Amino acid sequence: MKFASINILVGSIAYAIIFPLATYIPMLVRSTEALLMAPMFSIMHVTILSFTLLLGLLELFILSFIIHCFFKIFGGKGSYKQTIGVYAYSMVTFIFLPIPLMGIIAGFYALYIIARGGEIKHNLSLGKSIAAVTLSVLVPLLLFGGLFVAAIGMMRG
Numbered sequence: 001m002k003f004a005s006i007n008i009l010v011g012s013i014a015y016a017i018i019f020p021l022a023t024y025i026p027m028l029v030r031s032t033e034a035l036l037m038a039p040m041f042s043i044m045h046v047t048i049l050s051f052t053l054l055l056g057l058l059e060l061f062i063l064s065f066i067i068h069c070f071f072k073i074f075g076g077k078g079s080y081k082q083t084i085g086v087y088a089y090s091m092v093t094f095i096f097l098p099i100p101l102m103g104i105i106a107g108f109y110a111l112y113i114i115a116r117g118g119e120i121k122h123n124l125s126l127g128k129s130i131a132a133v134t135l136s137v138l139v140p141l142l143l144f145g146g147l148f149v150a151a152i153g154m155m156r157g
Contacts, residue, residue, distance in 0.1 A: 003068075003073055003088055003089065003091075003092075003150070004055070004060055004087075004088035004089075004091045007057030007091040007094045007095060008053060008057060008060070008091060008094055009053060010094075010095045011056065011091075011094035011095045011096075011097055011098070012053040012056060014095055014098045014099075016067065025094050030050055032092075034136035050130065056062075056091070056094065056117070060087060060088060061074045062089060063079070063136075064080070064083050064084045064086075064087040065083075066136050066140060067084035067086075067087060067114060067118070067133065067136045068080050068085055068133050068135070069136075070121045070132040070136040070139075071083060071118050071124065071129070071132050073132065073135075074124055074128040074129070074131060075124065076118065076122030076124050076132070077122055077123045077126065078118075078121040078123070078124070082121040082122070082154070083117075083118075083121070083122075085117075085121070085152065086113070086117030086118065086121055087114060087117075089113055089117065089129075090113040090114045091109040091110070092104075093110040093113070094110075095117050107123035111134075111137070113131075114133050115129045115130045115133045116129070118132055118133060
């Protein structure tokens with residue numbers, strides 16, 4: 001838990017710094033507007049930091065539960081606590097998420113860490129562990145994608 005919390009905190013700080021800078025750099029060029037906006041930037045940094053920190057902690061427990069369910073479907077023997085530990089170790093990649101290309105690579109590496117952890121902690125073959133991790137990502141994405149499409153359809157008609 002400590003390891004995951006530190007990774008979430010560092011990633012949240014990086015995100016809180018990089019996101020506003022990338023979004024508002026054009027405004028910083030005009031110095032008058034930048035001076036007027038400085039207090040808002042400070043408030044925004046604290047808000048983004050708090051929000052990403054909270055989401056990171058929620059992500060740890062919710063996504064660990066989803067992954068754990070898929071490990072169990074594939075015959076995993078490990079406990080939920082072990083799955084949280086595996087997911088917590090994968091969160092070392094969280095610090096790279098705000099960096100555009102590195103974030104994508106880090107996301108795939110996190111999935112690899114989870115698959116290897118499932119292999120070890122749940123006594124699964126690497127193939128079953130990869131299948132469980134892949135489905136734990138795809139099934140919620142397809143479910144929420146379907147709900148989104150249905151909601152858009154309901155709004156139109």
